[in-house]
Amino acid sequence: MIRSEVLKNLIPIISDQLVVSNIGLPSQELHMLDDQPSNFYMLGTMGLASSIGLGLALAQSAKVIAIDGDGSVLTNFGTLPTIANNIADNFILLIIDNGSYGSTGDQPTYAGRKTSLAKVAEACGCENVIECSAEATPATVKAAIEGNQMTIIVSKCESGNIKVPVIDMDAPVIRDRFMREVARRNA
Amino acid sequence: MSINQKIVADLINNKIEFVTTVPCKQLAGVIDEIDAAKEIYHIPSNKEDEGMGLCAGAYMGGKRSAIIMQNTAIGVTINTLVTLIQYYNIPLPMLISYRGELGEPVACQVEMAVHTKALLAQLNIPTYHFHHPDDVGELDSILKYSFMGKKPVAVLTDASFWQGV
Numbered sequence: 001m002i003r004s005e006v007l008k009n010l011i012p013i014i015s016d017q018l019v020v021s022n023i024g025l026p027s028q029e030l031h032m033l034d035d036q037p038s039n040f041y042m043l044g045t046m047g048l049a050s051s052i053g054l055g056l057a058l059a060q061s062a063k064v065i066a067i068d069g070d071g072s073v074l075t076n077f078g079t080l081p082t083i084a085n086n087i088a089d090n091f092i093l094l095i096i097d098n099g100s101y102g103s104t105g106d107q108p109t110y111a112g113r114k115t116s117l118a119k120v121a122e123a124c125g126c127e128n129v130i131e132c133s134a135e136a137t138p139a140t141v142k143a144a145i146e147g148n149q150m151t152i153i154v155s156k157c158e159s160g161n162i163k164v165p166v167i168d169m170d171a172p173v174i175r176d177r178f179m180r181e182v183a184r185r186n187a
Numbered sequence: 188m189s190i191n192q193k194i195v196a197d198l199i200n201n202k203i204e205f206v207t208t209v210p211c212k213q214l215a216g217v218i219d220e221i222d223a224a225k226e227i228y229h230i231p232s233n234k235e236d237e238g239m240g241l242c243a244g245a246y247m248g249g250k251r252s253a254i255i256m257q258n259t260a261i262g263v264t265i266n267t268l269v270t271l272i273q274y275y276n277i278p279l280p281m282l283i284s285y286r287g288e289l290g291e292p293v294a295c296q297v298e299m300a301v302h303t304k305a306l307l308a309q310l311n312i313p314t315y316h317f318h319h320p321d322d323v324g325e326l327d328s329i330l331k332y333s334f335m336g337k338k339p340v341a342v343l344t345d346a347s348f349w350q351g352v
Contacts, residue, residue: 020244040247044270048240051232055244055252058228059205078233082241086230175275179247186249 001134002160003096004029007067009138017145018182020053020066024103026096028164030067037181041167041174047076050093054083057091062185063145064090070097070111077120083152084125092144093152094137100159108159118154126152134158190349191216193323194282199226201330203253203280205245207231207238211257213284213349218255235260236267243277251334253280258287258303258343259296268310272339279339280330285316290346307341314341317348 003026011034020040021027027041040056042049050073053066073079073095083093099112111117118131128149132140134157144151167174188196194217198206207230208218222229228250232238235256242252260283272279286293287300307314313336315329316322326342333340 042271044274045236045240045267048236048243048267048271051237051240052244052247055205055230055241055246056248057244058230058241059245059248059250076234076237076240078237079240082230082232082237171274172276175247175277179249182248 002158002162003098003102004162004164006096006134006137006155006157008033010141013138013142013145014065018056018062018064018185020049020056020064022049022068022072025161025164026067026069028167029162031167032164037177040178041169043167043171043174047072047079050079050083051076053093054079054086054088054091056182057088058086060182060186061090062182063092065092065094065141065145068093068095069102070095070099070117071101071109073117074109074111074115080121080124080126083150084121084127087150089148089150091150092141094141095152095154096157097154098157098159102159102161106159106161112159118152121152121154128152129154131156189216190320190323191220194326195220195224195227197326197330198253199224200327201251201334203251203330204228205230205242205250205252206255207241207252208255209235209238209257209260211284211286213286213344213346214255214257214282217282221255235264239264239267239272239279242279243271243275246277251278253282255282257284259299261303261306262299265306265310268312268339273310276337278334278337280333281339281341283341283343284349285343285345288345288347290350303343312339312341314343317342317344320348320350322348
């Protein structure tokens with residue numbers, strides 16, 4: 001199962017949640033499958049989905065799911081100690097780990113070789129880390145949403161991509177639409 | 188009121204409730220003051236681009252944010268400033284220690300100092316240089332300007348400014 005299929009299976013679970021989505025194909029796939037004001041699409045800046053998600057979760061009370069990739073977490077490794085030491089129980093970091101840099105042509109990452117992101121997250125002090133299969137991801141995310149504990153999920157899936165259109169919404173429009181939705185949920 | 192207390196009071200008066208920091212010797216006092224302020228959530232970050240991501244998220248969550256860092260971080264954060272902060276129209280006051288200026292004891296710091304203003308100018312980031320302790324009087328207007336314009340703003344604070352703190 002590849003990332004786009006994992007995302008497709010997740011839609012019924014995450015459609016009504018605040019979602020911060022990683023740069024490149026993950027954002028494009030989410031936008032194509034289920035565009036919502038509750039989605040924040042990153043159009044640039046590789047690596048910061050988890051940081052944006054944590055900042056958002058710390059600033060308000062609604063649940064936040066950051067959908068990240070193994071390559072992006074490797075790029076911004078410093079994010080894991082920051083997450084571990086600033087607990088936001090409304091925050092779920094979902095790392096879709098396909099062992100490759102999908103948006104740039106499926107070059108292998110170290111997470112697909114010897115490096116375990118789940119073990120790194122635990123070593124950084126994250127207390128609730130779950131590694132699961134692609135197939136088990138919807139149930140794992142559902143349980144994390146229902147629980148009230150900050151959770152890091154590493155979803156192991158296969159490398160590969162489908163064709164998706166680029167997002168042509170303007171960045172300030174994405175941001176403004178998302179902020180209004182966040183404010184509405186916190187009203 | 189000390190310079191550090193004045194800076195933190197200005198942040199609080201401008202409803203900045205979320206501040207990320209990457210330390211610098213010159214900024215040690217103001218970071219301590221931020222850590223002690225109960226109105227501000229202080230979240231140290233490991234790298235300045237990570238910090239800008241945290242600030243962007245907090246801003247979208249309804250909390251005004253700011254970053255405190257050294258000028259060497261301009262080299263680290265150009266892509267984040269351009270493709271996240273500027274591209275999405277996110278306000279971000281940046282209180283920056285301007286290392287490598289007059290009074291600097293470490294030669295290597297000069298190497299980044301000579302590029303700092305040129306890089307900020309290239310990025311069209313409004314930049315203010317605090318050289319004399321009295322310059323802190325402008326901070327309140329600079330913070331208001333950043334949130335009004337929804338832009339990053341740089342406040343470069345050099346060794347002469349921090350003298351005697």
